[in-house]
Structure formats: C-alpha cells, structure tokens
Amino acid sequence: MIAKTIDLITVGHILVDIRIQVDHIPGPDDEARITRETRGVGGSAANVAIAARRLGVASGVVAKIGLDDFGRIAVDGLMREGVDITGLSVSLTRRTGFSIVAMNPQGSIAIYSYKGAAEELEPRDLPVHILSRARHVHIASLRIDTSLEAAKAARRAGATISWDPGRVLARKGLQGLSSMVRGVDIVLVNRKEAESLAGTGDPVEAARRIQGLGPGIVVVKLGGEGALILYKGRVYRIRAFRPERVVDTTGAGDAFAAGLIVGLLRGYDVEKAGLYASLVASLKVARLGSHEAPTQDEVLEAAGRVGLEL
Numbered sequence: 161m162i163a164k165t166i167d168l169i170t171v172g173h174i175l176v177d178i179r180i181q182v183d184h185i186p187g188p189d190d191e192a193r194i195t196r197e198t199r200g201v202g203g204s205a206a207n208v209a210i211a212a213r214r215l216g217v218a219s220g221v222v223a224k225i226g227l228d229d230f231g232r233i234a235v236d237g238l239m240r241e242g243v244d245i246t247g248l249s250v251s252l253t254r255r256t257g258f259s260i261v262a263m264n265p266q267g268s269i270a271i272y273s274y275k276g277a278a279e280e281l282e283p284r285d286l287p288v289h290i291l292s293r294a295r296h297v298h299i300a301s302l303r304i305d306t307s308l309e310a311a312k313a314a315r316r317a318g319a320t321i322s323w324d325p326g327r328v329l330a331r332k333g334l335q336g337l338s339s340m341v342r343g344v345d346i347v348l349v350n351r352k353e354a355e356s357l358a359g360t361g362d363p364v365e366a367a368r369r370i371q372g373l374g375p376g377i378v379v380v381k382l383g384g385e386g387a388l389i390l391y392k393g394r395v396y397r398i399r400a401f402r403p404e405r406v407v408d409t410t411g412a413g414d415a416f417a418a419g420l421i422v423g424l425l426r427g428y429d430v431e432k433a434g435l436y437a438s439l440v441a442s443l444k445v446a447r448l449g450s451h452e453a454p455t456q457d458e459v460l461e462a463a464g465r466v467g468l469e470l
Contacts, residue, residue, distance in 0.1 A: 164295045164319075166244060167217035167425055170205040171286075171310045172300035173278040174223040174238075174248070175257040176230040177202030177450050179408070182262050185270050192262070201237030202259060202450040203278060204300035204324065207411045210241045211418030211440065211453035217425060220244030222290065222310070224281040230256035231277075237451070247290045251277035261450070267406045283309035292317035296421055300414070301326030304340060311343040320424075322346035324417055330356040334369060341373040348379045348417050363388055364395055377430065379420065381413050386438055391430045398434035401442035401466055411450030416441040418453060435468055 178199045182192040201210070209219040221243055225231040227250050234256060238245050257276035263269045283306050291297060297314035299307050301324065314321045323344040325337065330353035334341065337357065341347060347370050349357060358366035367378040367390040378390045386400035419440030423433030439462055443454040454462070463470045 163293070165218070165293045166220050167294070168209070168212045168219045168296045168298060168421055169222060169247065169291060169294040170209045170219065170298045170300060171222040171291075171307070172205035172302040173203035173257060173275065174201065174206045174221060174225055174234050175203035175259050175273070175275070175278060176200070176233050177259050177261055177410070179261045179263070179448060182264055185262060185264050185268060198448065199233065200449055200451065201234045202411070203257070204326065204414050205302075206234065206238060206243075207414035207451045207453075208298055208300060208418045208421075209243045210238070210451045211415050211444075212422050213241050213243050214453050214455045215418060215422045215440065215459065216456040217422050218244070220247055220290065220294070222247035222281075222287060224249045224251055224277045224285065226251050226254055226256040226277040228255050230258055247287050249281070249285050249287075251280050254280055261410055263408060267409065269408075269410060271410070279303055281306050286310055286313060288313045291319070294319050296320045296322070296425060298322045298324070298417065298421060299344070300324040300417070301329065304329065304332075304337065308340055308343065311340065315343065320345045322348060322417065322421060324348045324413070325353060325357065327353060327356075334358060334373065338373055341370060341375060344375050346377040346379065346420075347375045348381065348413075348420070350381045350413055351383070354380045364390070367395070379434070381416055383409075383412075387416065387434060389430055389434050396431045396434060398431070398438050401439050401462075403442045403446045405446050407446055408448045408450070408452075409445050411452070412441045412445050414450070415444035415453045432470075436470060439463060439466070439468060
C-alpha cells in the first residue's frame with residue numbers, strides 16, 4: 161500500500177493568465193484602452209492546487225506545459241506557492257497555453273484562450289505512481305480520454321475523485337460523458353454547464369439527473385446566488401457571502417472547488433464544506449488573478465465576521 165503523502169492532486173490545465181483591465185470590452189472593429197496588465201499562473205488545475213495549498217493542505221499538479229518563457233512563469237508561480245510539481249510533463253513541440261482575460265470597470269470579462277501543451281496531456285503521460293500518493297484527485301476541464309484514465313488510476317489507488325468538466329466538455333451531455341460521471345464521487349458544474357450536461361435549465365433537476373449515474377455529491381455553482389449541493393437525496397442550499405468588492409470573478413469556481421475538497425478532507429459535513437467553499441470563493445473575487453485565493457487564516461478571520469463556525 162503506497163503511503164498517501166499528498167492530500168490533493170489536481171489533473172488538468174496549467175496556463176498563464178494575461179489579465180488586462182480595459183475601459184470597455186471592444187466589439188468588432190473596435191479598440192479598447194488597457195489601463196492595467198498583470199500575468200501569472202492560471203488554469204483550473206493550478207488554481208485549485210494553489211487555493212488548496214493556501215488553505216493548508218498538501219497539493220500537487222499533473223499537467224503539461226511547454227519548454228518556453230510561459231512555462232517558466234507557470235513553474236515559478238506553483239513553486240512559490242509550495243505546490244508539488246513532480247507531476248508536470250513538458251512538451252517539446254507546443255507552447256505553454258495561455259488565456260487573455262479582459263475586464264471592464266464593471267467587472268464583466270471576455271476570455272480568449274489558447275490551450276497549447278495543456279491539451280497534449282495524454283493517458284500515457286499520467287504519472288500513476290504520483291496519483292497513487294493522493295488522498296483526493298480533482299480532474300478539471302481536461303480532454304475526456306485522459307480524464308477517464310486519471311479517474312481509473314485514482315480509483316485503483318483508493319483516492320476519492322472530483323470532476324469539473326468545464327464549459328466545452330459539458331456540451332457533450334450526459335450520454336457522451338456517462339463513463340466519466342459514473343467513475344467519480346463528486347461532480348461540480350456551474351449553472352450553464354449543468355444545463356448543457358443534463359439537458360434542463362432547472363439546477364435541482366439537473367443535479368438529480370447527474371447523480372442518477374452514480375456520483376454521491378453533485379454541486380451546482382450559482383455565482384452570486386451561492387450553490388446547491390445534492391447529497392443522499394437532500395438538496396442543500398448554500399448561501400453566497402457578499403464580497404467586500406468584486407474585482408475579478410475568474411477562478412471563483414476553482415476557489416469554491418478547492419474549498420469544498422479541503423472542507424471534506426478535514427471531515428466537515430457536506431453543508432459545512434459548502435459554506436466554507438462559498439466563503440473562500442467570496443474572498444477570491446475581491447482580488448485580481450484567477451489563482452488569488454485566500455489563506456486559511458484569512459478565511460477563519462472572515463468566518464468570524466460572518467458568524468460561520470469552522
């Protein structure tokens with residue numbers, strides 16, 4: 161039996177986020193003025209791993225980057241946060257993926273993404289010996305063949321598994337993704353992804369259809385309305401916590417996912433883990449950067465202010 165030396169391993173995309181604040185979101189044949197530009201590591205796998213590490217658990221990533229300047233930015237960002245990077249592989253043919261995130265003064269965003277080497281992570285690239293060290297494996301926004309193999313490897317190793325399909329994959333629907341849904345313990349989707357996946361605009365009915373294929377917990381993230389969690393036939397309505405200000409909503413869903421996973425790993429019941437996750441996400445949106453999740457101390461301080469006992 162391999163020792164479980166890492167609490168959480170994420171499998172998915174590592175990108176570089178180029179964040180630009182603009183005076184407006186331009187349309188066709190239009191031009192916007194950039195008022196601020198920053199860049200740093202992003203992508204769901206990185207975001208969840210960094211958030212979990214800041215919340216106090218040991219985390220690692222399994223992903224693919226290019227041998228280039230963006231790859232160095234991603235590695236530097238992960239290492240500074242203390243995330244285990246032994247699961248990273250390097251493409252010699254494709255560049256590290258990146259996203260350009262444009263945000264206007266009202267907080268609306270437009271995202272342009274190039275996945276690059278991130279989507280080159282094939283089943284044969286998965287470091288099974290590293291996945292087997294994890295208590296929990298989170299698979300996010302990754303091609304389906306590699307996602308399926310990661311879930312199988314995690315199941316063989318006795319880890320619990322969560323899956324966030326992302327916008328593109330969710331469009332395949334439950335029929336196209338049934339093997340993946342059956343192979344995980346937790347499914348996390350936002351409202352639009354729930355509708356695409358389950359074929360209904362009712363979040364509760366969508367959660368029930370998804371859970372009908374086997375996962376014990378289904379989470380539908382509802383943005384400013386909080387979330388709902390379906391567990392053992394009961395629907396838990398998770399409140400949203402008002403952020404001090406809304407600066408950047410990118411990565412809020414990843415922060416929620418990290419909070420939920422960390423809460424469950426700490427032994428919280430589903431409702432308490434959901435509230436913890438909601439608070440983590442509310443603190444994240446007050447900061448610029450998709451990976452800028454709060455630390456555990458910051459969450460505990462905020463919990464005291466809102467009367468949440470953790």
